[in-house]
Amino acid sequence: MVRARWLARRHRVVTTLCLALSLVVLFLLTLSFDWNSEASSSLISVKNPDDSCGWLPSFLCNWGSQQPSSSSSEPYEPKASNPSGSPKTGQPTNLPESDKRKLEYIRSYYTKSKENKQRLEKGQKFYDGILNIVRSAKPESVLQQSYPNGQMIAERYVMRDESLRTYSKSYLSGFLELSDKEFNDLKTSHDYVIDKFPEKAPAGLYSGDGIVFVGGGKFNWLTLLSIRALRAEGCALPIEILIPTIDEYELQLCSRVFPAMNARCIYLPMQFKGEQSSATKLEFSGYQYKCLAILLSSFENVLLLDSDNVAAYAPDHLFKKNLSSRSVANVKLSQTELLPKYDETYGEYHPQSHQEPLDLDKIPLHERLGAIPEPSSESGQLMISKNSHMKELLLALYYNYYGPSHYYPLFSQGAQGEGDKETFLAATIVTSKSYYQVGKFVDALGNIRDNNFNGNGMGQFDPVEDYNWQKKKEELRKTLSGDEYYEAIGKLPKPKMIFVHANVPKLNPWTMKNKFDTVDENGNRYRLYGLGMRERTGVDFEGVVWGHMDTLLCVLNLAIDAFKDIDRKELCAEIKEHKEWLKSTEHTLE
Structure with missing residues (x-):
């Protein structure tokens, strides 16, 4: 009788403990749902980014499991207050707890999968070699950007008409002035990268089709809005977002929201080897991020979208046509303002060869053989195949890295809108790759x-x-x-x-x-x-x-x-x- 009462009492205690534990787990699960209680009513369904955890809180999911080693693939930090995301030498020290949590999550992507880790290491080696070529190609002369007749004024492109100004070689030669030394140094630099850049990336580094954005800071919101529009229109393509700095890396977005939308953040410094990387000797900013976003993404065929682009309908079909093996760019409303001397830097200048006298002042330079076509390009939407156009992409990276100091003035001659707009198309023509420029004006x-x-x-x-x-x-x-x-x-x-x-x-x-x-x-x-x-x-x-x-x-x-x-x-x-x-x-x- 005594033993029976004792067993009954123990049974009640065990039952009570089990019930209490169940209530605790239920409470924790409720907390994990609470941040997004209305998600189920939307096209976005936010979940824990670790698929093996499902909806379990991370400390329960990982309880008793081996934690990733922080020494593996250790990223170095960008300059803390520099919006460019340029890396500095040395490992991060005295990081705030919020940044430590970000880095822990970033590392976990590469440590939880052998395939992810191998791709990271393969990429780090390849990218370090590329950036070393870019660094070694620095032109000896600093472009003085002399405009004896003033800078160009950007003009709207319209169909050719006799009454309009002709953008001939002589007209375009009247703005930016290059000394012989500036020209020769630029040509030496250009010849060097053309000789050194590889035609192909390492096998297995890239695969599949996808969309790439440059995020970070205020662009995170714009990217989120753009991705929401894509998913609402039925776009099923995977998406990757380049985040330049740890300050611009929003943990909730990158660990929960974006993964629920089949999108992933790429933290820029993680893609390079560390303090010995060539990246630590380079400064990145602005337009240079676009080339890096394409290069560092895992996709072989890429649609690059500026974060302020909003889709009217899904672009998935663009990858199913033969255009995906080309470089595809939209046109802008402005004329092409490229300095004719640029043609000579890559050795493709075509002198007059017409058998009869021909007034070249009446012929637009950009309608001549081997020239960059009119009108100017728009780089806010760009498609490229890294399998067939890798050297073009690397050359565009070179143009953009030395863009502010050399190539942007060369391409725009001081006109409004100076930037990366011609770099991709110029690189395509120099490397003799196929391209398609959308004919219908914006x-x-x-x-x-x-x-x-x-x-x-x-x-x-x-x-x-x-x-x-x-x-x-x-x-x-x-x-x-x-x-x-x-x-x-x-x-x-x-x-x-x-x-x-x-x-x-x-x-x-x-x-x-x-x-x-x-x-x-x-x-x-x-x-x-x-x-x-x-x-x-x-x-x-x-x-x-x-x-x-x-x-x-x-x-x-x-x-x-x-x-x-x-x-x-x-x-x-x-x-x-x-x-x-x-x-x-x-x-x-x-």
Whole structure:
């Protein structure tokens, strides 16, 4: 009898302990869900990034397991306060706890998988060799950037007309002045990289198709918004985001939100060997990140998108056409302003060879053999195959690394918009690789305020549809001419707008409100892109975008550094008010 009572009492104690433990586990699971209680109602479903853990808190999942060694693939730190993300010599010391947690998560990606670790080590060796070539190729002379006749003024590109200025060799030679020493040093540097850069990457370093962004800082929000738009349109391509510095690395985004959207952050310093790497002797900033993002991504075929690009529909089909084996770029609205001397730096200058007298002052330089074509390129959307165009990519990296000091002035001659816009196309032509430049001009998108047009973005067209459109026009040209030809091509279905490059203003709802982009001092609201977007994209594009903002910031209530100092209730009140206004004016769209 005594033993029976004792067994019953022990049974009750054990039952009580089990029930208590179950309640504790349930409470912890509830906490893990709490940060995103409404995620299930959205296209985004946020989960623990470690697939083996599922929804378990990490300390329960990893309890008793061997923790990754911090000595394996140890990253070195970028300069703490330098937005360029340039690395410094030496291992990180005295890091704040928040940065230590970031580095622990970053390392875990490479230590949890043998395949990931092997790819990292293979890449580190390859990238170190490439950056050593770039560093060794530094031109001896510093470009003085002398403009005896003043800098060029960027002009809108239009179809050739006799009344317009001809961008001939003599005209383009009248701005930037290069001394013989500057030219010879630049040519020596260029010859060196052409000789040293490999044609191919190591086998197994890259595979598959994917989209790449440059994130970090304010661009994290824009990248998130762009990815949300892609996923909402049914895009299934994997995505990688280059994050230059540890300060710009948002742990919640990179460990939870992006992985739930089949996207992954690439921490720039982790991709190099450490304090002995050639990267520690180089400074990266601005446009140079685009080449690095493509180079460091795991994809063989890449669609590079600026973070301020928003898709009108899914771009997956772009990889299924023969264009994926080329370099594909959109065009801009401006003329090409390249200095003719550039052609001579790579040995492809073609002198006059016409048998009869020919006035070359009446012929645009960029219509001549071997020249970079008009109009100027847009690098906000770029497709490239690393299998067939690796040397082109490496040459573009070289152009951009020495861009501010040498190649940007050479390509733009001081004109507005100087940057990486010609570097990819120039590298393609120099390396004799195939490319496709979208023929349909970008659409200037904007609105009318105070009787003036305000440009707020650019509409970019589907390169596959553009290619088919151009082929059909070529076929019609074989049988038709004059008005009959133009009437026939007018009946052809035109390429659809696939991306909106929302470059000015950026799509930050709070900044746009404060700068009176979407609402003026009197409370009058405006559409950024006018009334023609439904005709261009098939939907109320702005209404859709503001719906994404509402989902990310107000429904899911995601913590984003870009809005950490802004009252979320006020922010969401503005988003909802503008979203409702867009809905109420949808009937005014064309």
